[in-house]
Amino acid sequence: MAFVNxxxxxxxxxxxxxxxxxxxxxxxxxxxxxxxxxxxxxEMVTVKTHGDRTLFFDFLPFDIGVINGYQIKIQxxxxxxxxxxxxxxxxxxxxxDGIVFVADAMAVRRKMNIQSLQNLQxxxxxxxxxxxxxxxxxxxxxxxxxxNGIPMLPIEMLEQDLxxxxxxxxxxxxxxxxxxxxxxxxxxxLLTIASIRKELL
Amino acid sequence: MAKxxxxxxxxxxxxxxxxxxxxxxxxxxxxxxxxxxxxPPIAELKKIVLSIDWEITPQALESFxxxxxxxxxxxxxxxxxxxxLQILGSLGQYIKSSRSKVHPSTFTLLxxxxxxxxxxVSTPNxxxxxxxxxxxxxMAAYQQLREKISQRQAAASATPxxxxxxxxxxxxxxxxxxxxxxxxxxxxxxxxxxxxEMKALRQQMKIGAPR
Numbered sequence: 001m002a003f004v005n006x007x008x009x010x011x012x013x014x015x016x017x018x019x020x021x022x023x024x025x026x027x028x029x030x031x032x033x034x035x036x037x038x039x040x041x042x043e044m045v046t047v048k049t050h051g052d053r054t055l056f057f058d059f060l061p062f063d064i065g066v067i068n069g070y071q072i073k074i075q076x077x078x079x080x081x082x083x084x085x086x087x088x089x090x091x092x093x094x095x096x097d098g099i100v101f102v103a104d105a106m107a108v109r110r111k112m113n114i115q116s117l118q119n120l121q122x123x124x125x126x127x128x129x130x131x132x133x134x135x136x137x138x139x140x141x142x143x144x145x146x147x148n149g150i151p152m153l154p155i156e157m158l159e160q161d162l163x164x165x166x167x168x169x170x171x172x173x174x175x176x177x178x179x180x181x182x183x184x185x186x187x188x189x190l191l192t193i194a195s196i197r198k199e200l201l
Numbered sequence: 202m203a204k205x206x207x208x209x210x211x212x213x214x215x216x217x218x219x220x221x222x223x224x225x226x227x228x229x230x231x232x233x234x235x236x237x238x239x240x241p242p243i244a245e246l247k248k249i250v251l252s253i254d255w256e257i258t259p260q261a262l263e264s265f266x267x268x269x270x271x272x273x274x275x276x277x278x279x280x281x282x283x284x285x286l287q288i289l290g291s292l293g294q295y296i297k298s299s300r301s302k303v304h305p306s307t308f309t310l311l312x313x314x315x316x317x318x319x320x321x322v323s324t325p326n327x328x329x330x331x332x333x334x335x336x337x338x339x340m341a342a343y344q345q346l347r348e349k350i351s352q353r354q355a356a357a358s359a360t361p362x363x364x365x366x367x368x369x370x371x372x373x374x375x376x377x378x379x380x381x382x383x384x385x386x387x388x389x390x391x392x393x394x395x396x397x398e399m400k401a402l403r404q405q406m407k408i409g410a411p412r
Contacts (some may be wrong), residue, residue: 032223034230039222045245061267064222067214094274178230182223189219194212 002097002196012073013192014095019102020109020116021081024141027175028102029058029076032185035178057092064189074189081116090123098192099136100184103162105143105172107151110161117162135191137169138162139184144174243322246272246289250315253296254308262297269293276322281332285318288343304350314339344399 003012017025026046033044040062060076077096079089093099101120103113124130138158146152153161155172163170169187173180249265252258269290276282292311296303317335321327 031230035225035228036223038228059271064215064218067218091275091277094277178225182225186216186219186223190212190215193215 002192004196004200008071009069010071010073011193011196012075013097013189013196014075014077015098015100015188015192016093016096017076017078017100017102018089018093018116018120019081019141020104020112021083023081023102023104023109023113023116024175025078025081025100025102026058028100028139028141028181028184029060029078031175031178031181032076033060035182057088072193076185083115083119086119086123089119090126093120093123094127097135097196098188099134100139100188101136101162102139102141102175103158105140105152105158106145107153110153110157113158114161131166135188135195136166137171137184137188137191139175139180140170140172141175143172143179144177243272243319247315247319250311254312257296257300257303259297262293266290266293266297281329281336282318282321284336285314285321285339288314288339289318291343304346304353306346306349310339310342310346313342347399 002014004010017028019025029044032040033042042060042062044058044060046058057080058076058078062074062076064072064074066072077092079085079092099120101117103109103116121131124134140153140155140158143152155170159170169191171180171184171187173184175181246265246268249261249268252261253265269286273283273286273290276286289311292307292314296307296311317339321332321335
């Protein structure tokens with residue numbers, strides 16, 4: 001449940017970008033930071049070790065201002081995608097109000113996407129949550145690679161593998177070039193705030 | 202459930218705000234990538250603690266409280282670290298609400314609590330009793346500070362207003378009265394806040410204590 005302070009009229013929302021290693025979670029946050037930095041007026045913190053892999057997490061907090069008398073603060077997190085960092089992933093996932101599942105649309109990553117989604121379900125279950133009740137959206141990333149002749153998974157296949165059971169909103173995207181990055185973010189914020197509002201009623 | 206007009210307003214307000222924030226037109230992608238830190242998150246907190254020690258700015262205090270919140274998530278499995286962070290959070294809130302009227306011992310305690318927290322975090326093999334000993338010392342110092350603040354507040358409220366030899370402007374007098382009221386309210390809030398924090402800390406000590 002989001003941090004809600006009724007006295008100070010503050011709602012703090014935690015959104016976690018989840019997905020297999022190298023799927024582009026950090027690239028999503030970097031694009032948001034680099035593109036909208038002037039408007040969101042925030043600093044992104046990235047804790048990295050061992051080359052360029054996220055071993056800890058990225059964190060991008062920002063305010064969206066006062067809506068209906070409530071100050072709404074958003075915190076974006078990414079998790080390390082590599083399988084062996086499950087403990088960190090579970091830790092970052094704790095208290096998540098909304099999730100963006102970033103899948104890698106390259107054909108060779110099909111199995112990893114499916115495994116990562118299963119891992120997400122297991123980790124949510126450890127907090128007595130599930131993908132049926134948690135607000136989440138999918139992003140099928142790296143669509144730009146199609147133009148480079150790299151074998152890609154068709155949207156229908158990605159939908160069948162990852163979204164057939166849930167029918168959640170999905171966005172074909174290129175985080176590197178910013179395609180549908182903002183659309184994904186806007187959608188998850190809307191869904192998450194709608195869900196928090198429902199819980200508060 | 203049918204939507205009420207109030208919620209429709211909220212929805213449209215939110216959509217408009219998000220559209221404004223994340224509108225892509227004419228906004229270049231900044232060339233520079235975000236700052237990357239190769240330090241553990243505690244190092245970020247250290248930078249902020251040092252900057253608060255240098256100058257108390259609203260921005261530094263906000264960053265401090267944000268970082269404490271973030272670290273609470275990171276170290277949630279470690280009860281001792283969480284308690285250290287709760288003390289830091291309480292001190293941060295107190296500094297934020299009192300600013301220039303902060304008790305001077307607060308900064309000494311802030312630095313000392315952080316130094317011990319840093320020691321614990323950077324010594325992964327530290328035995329649990331040693332960690333608890335450090336925590337107890339800081340909790341005692343926190344309690345002492347709390348008493349000092351209460352004494353100072355009691356002294357301030359007990360002292361009668363001195364007779365003024367020089368007449369003051371009415372406007373200035375009115376503004377002093379408002380400030381005193383505000384101060385009294387702030388003191389009451391602070392007392393309640395510290396009381397609830399101490400209660401929470403004591404409860405967590407009981408929960409975390411070896412059986």
